Every structure is written in C-alpha cells, then in structure tokens.
Amino acid sequence: MSKIHIVGICGSLRKNSQNRGLLRAFEQELPDxxxxxxxxxxxxxxFNQDQENPYPDAVLKLKELVNSADALIISTPEYNLSYPGFLKNALEWLSRRTLQAKLAGKPVALIGAAAISVNVSQSHLRDVMFALNMKVLGRPIVHVGNSRTKFDEEGNLTDLVTKDLLVQLKDALIDAVKG
Ligand SMILES: Cc1cc2nc3c(=O)[nH]c(=O)nc-3n(C[C@H](O)[C@H](O)[C@H](O)COP(=O)(O)O)c2cc1C
Incomplete structure (x- = not known):
C-alpha cells in the first residue's frame, strides 16, 4: 500500500512561528x-500574470509538491482580521488554470494560532478554498486563540487540549483521503 502524503502550508515565515509549531505537532501524531x-x-x-510563461521555479516547485499531496493542511495566524498576504499570493499562483495545480476536490484542513483569535482569518481562507473547489474539513475546529499561553518561545505547542484536537484532526483528514 502506498503512503498517504499530506502537505503542510504555514501562513507565517517567522523562524519561531507558532503556526509552524502547530504543524510540527500535527506531524508528530501521524502514523507510519x-x-x-x-x-x-x-x-x-x-503574483504577476506577465510571469506565467514560464512560471517561476519556486511556483513550479510548490505546484509539484501540492500535486503529490493527497491532502493539505494550512496553519495560519490572523493578520489584521484576515490571513497573511503572502499566503493569499501563493494561492493566487496555484489557482492559475495553465499551472495545472490539482486542487479541486482535494481535502484540506484549516487550522491556526494567533494572539487573540483566528476566527476571521479562517473564515476568509475558507471562502478562497470554496473558490478553489477544495474539500474543506468542517470538524474538528482547531482555532488556537490566546496563543502566547499555548506555545513555548521556540513555537512548540505546549497545550494539551490542542494536542488532543490535532489527534482528532489527523483521523478526520486521513478519513477524508480514503473517502
Ligand atoms: C501584521 C500583524 C497583524 C496581526 N493581526 C492580528 C489579528 O488580527 N488578530 C490576532 O489575533 N493576532 C494578530 N496578530 C498577532 C499574531 O496573531 C501573532 O503574532 C502570531 O503569533 C503570529 O503567528 P506565528 O507565531 O505563526 O508567526 C498580528 C500580527 C502581525 C504581525
């Protein structure tokens, strides 16, 4: 049996990102x-429509990785009551028809950690996932608000309730891949 492949996308470029820590914690729960x-x-x-022929190497590399994935998981903070611009920028590249990124119907889990809340950020991101015709998981909801109390200085998750939710999310995402 070939392995299921899950690709994680982090909505923060920061070295000690809590959202990357959330993805690391998710990865730790995955079976062999x-x-x-x-x-x-x-x-x-x-994103620049004048650079679509040929597409930039980094975009092609991201496309190949996404196409090799059975499912995606996106962990993003909230920036000014939305999600970060560079993440939206990447989704705009991936949405281009001639790039042929396989997104439609692909299961995707949306999670996130932020200082106050990720509710609005997730809502905006969910709208874009709808536009891309992706299969967004509805449950469990993994919104890590008040994140300063739930990660250490290096961005490692310390909150046990969130760890338990990630275990449930792992099962839900694998089930979504199996259909
Ligand atoms: C430009 C900017 C805007 C922000 N806006 C919000 C916000 O609207 N809501 C919120 O809860 N936190 C907000 N924050 C705080 C982030 O949620 C916090 O820095 C979070 O840890 C970032 O995630 P990371 O650790 O993965 O980088 C903002 C931070 C930045 C840099």
Whole structure:
C-alpha cells in the first residue's frame, strides 16, 4: 500500500512561528503510513500574470509538491482580521488554470494560532478554498486563540487540549483521503 502524503502550508515565515509549531505537532501524531512534507513559500514571488510563461521555479516547485499531496493542511495566524498576504499570493499562483495545480476536490484542513483569535482569518481562507473547489474539513475546529499561553518561545505547542484536537484532526483528514 502506498503512503498517504499530506502537505503542510504555514501562513507565517517567522523562524519561531507558532503556526509552524502547530504543524510540527500535527506531524508528530501521524502514523507510519502517512508521509508529511512542509511546503516552503519563502521564495514565491508576487503574483504577476506577465510571469506565467514560464512560471517561476519556486511556483513550479510548490505546484509539484501540492500535486503529490493527497491532502493539505494550512496553519495560519490572523493578520489584521484576515490571513497573511503572502499566503493569499501563493494561492493566487496555484489557482492559475495553465499551472495545472490539482486542487479541486482535494481535502484540506484549516487550522491556526494567533494572539487573540483566528476566527476571521479562517473564515476568509475558507471562502478562497470554496473558490478553489477544495474539500474543506468542517470538524474538528482547531482555532488556537490566546496563543502566547499555548506555545513555548521556540513555537512548540505546549497545550494539551490542542494536542488532543490535532489527534482528532489527523483521523478526520486521513478519513477524508480514503473517502
Ligand atoms: C501584521 C500583524 C497583524 C496581526 N493581526 C492580528 C489579528 O488580527 N488578530 C490576532 O489575533 N493576532 C494578530 N496578530 C498577532 C499574531 O496573531 C501573532 O503574532 C502570531 O503569533 C503570529 O503567528 P506565528 O507565531 O505563526 O508567526 C498580528 C500580527 C502581525 C504581525
């Protein structure tokens, strides 16, 4: 049986990002038959329709990784009551028809950690996932508000309630892949 492949996308480029820590904590819960890869968005240029022929290397690399995934998990903070611009920028590249990124119907889990709340950020991101025709998981909801109390200085998750939710999310995402 070939392994299930889950690709993680982090909505923060910060070294000690709590959202990357959330993805690390998710990865730790995965069983042996699931492979996890964290995407690198740091080299993705600003979207420009004049740069679609050929597409930039970093965009092609991201596309190949996304296409190799059975499911995605996006962990993002909230920035000014939305989600960060560089993440939206990456989604705009991926949405381009001629790039042929396989997004439609792909299961995606949306999670996040932020100083106050991620409710609005997640709501905006869910709208874009709808536009991309992705299969967004409804439950469990993993919204880590008041995040300063739930991670250490290096961005490692310390909150046991959230760890338990990630275990449930792992099962839900694997089930979504199996259909
Ligand atoms: C530009 C900016 C805007 C922010 N806006 C919000 C916000 O609207 N709501 C919130 O809860 N936190 C907000 N924050 C705080 C972030 O949630 C916090 O820095 C979080 O830890 C970032 O995630 P990271 O640790 O993965 O980088 C903002 C931070 C920045 C830098």
């Amino acid at each position: 038959h699931v492979k996890f890869t964290l995407a690198d968005l740091s080299e993705i240029p600003f």
